[in-house]
Amino acid sequence: MTVPVPLSILLDLDGVLWRADDPISGAADALARLVAAGHRVAYFTNNSYPRVADNVAKLRGMGVVTTAELVLSSAQAAAMLGTPGERALVVGGPGIVESLEARGLVALACDGPGESAGFDLVVVGIDPAFDYRRLARAMAAVCGGARLVGTNSDATYPTPAGELPGGGSILAAVAVASRADPVVAGKPEEPAAELVRHRLGRVDLMIGDRISTDGAFARRLDAAFGLVWSGVTPADHGPIDPAPDHEAADLAHLVDDLLGRWF
Ligand SMILES: [Mg+2]
Structure with missing residues (x-):
């Protein structure tokens, strides 16, 4: 198969990397594995409350190395x-x-x-x-x-x-x-998509926990949608639209799946 490297991957924060101040188990290691495999990882949160530096510090505090340019928000x-x-x-x-x-x-x-x-x-x-x-x-x-x-x-x-x-x-x-x-302005609306295109260019995969925002945003960006059940969408959700292209219990399992499929 054709190995799609490097991919541009956009991740939601709440419900994917953390719940409020609690990091989600295995998320930081999963991100490190994506980066080690050559993929570009960026973030878009609909939480408009924190400053950019607050989000960057919170990511670094859980072991995720990133820069302010890669952390986007609905604000x-x-x-x-x-x-x-x-x-x-x-x-x-x-x-x-x-x-x-x-x-x-x-x-x-x-x-x-x-x-x-x-x-x-x-x-x-x-x-x-x-x-x-x-x-x-x-x-x-x-x-x-x-x-x-x-x-x-x-x-x-x-x-x-x-x-x-x-x-x-x-x-x-x-x-x-x-x-x-x-x-x-935020996901899944057009101002958010314009911000992403301007800052990051193409996105291949959007990973999030909320179908109505992250799933719809993936479609707007013409990207695949990766759904995790670690946030607001339970594992026993019924039929959903848009249907996710990938789904797993959490980011660690989703990345296991993706890396297993690609390599
Ligand atoms: Mg979320």
Whole structure:
């Protein structure tokens, strides 16, 4: 058979490499084996909360060597929907503020009551301190004319103790309150795909735990989809669309399969 080396492989983080702060067993070693086999490995997370350096440090802390250029996020995709010089109100974490500022926008954290006039966009991601006052201010800014941008539409976020509300749940609250139709930036949407094409070029295989984002994103990138059951999709899932090209209990088993098949 033709050995497809080197492959460009894009991996989701939550539910694939870790659940919240707990590394998933065998993931770091599996990545090392992919790199040793000559493949290029990069990452795209829909979690917009951490800064790029936080994600890089977390990867290095579990033994994964990478660089900031290879760690992409929905916060960076959302920033591409802004224009340098615009003012953004941020319901979310420091990763969004960092990405907007890197693109030349003026970003203000929505950390309580305050001004709501004069914003060009409201960017919403996961925000563990989200409350009624933040919702009210974001609603006022959108009703005042700001565009509503969501970093992602994931309803939930996997943790070792089970799922918690994700950025999509917070976005839904702001959208309903302000009666606005949000533009979503992260996987599987086009701004995320544009970011990947610009930064990484071609992707051959997208590995993730969520069918509605990672699977659909694989299709948008014209890449194969590798599904792992270590996150939000259980092993006993029914028929799914898009059907994965590869699936396994976790990244370690998926990589065992892939390397066994290719070599
Ligand atoms: Mg995930």
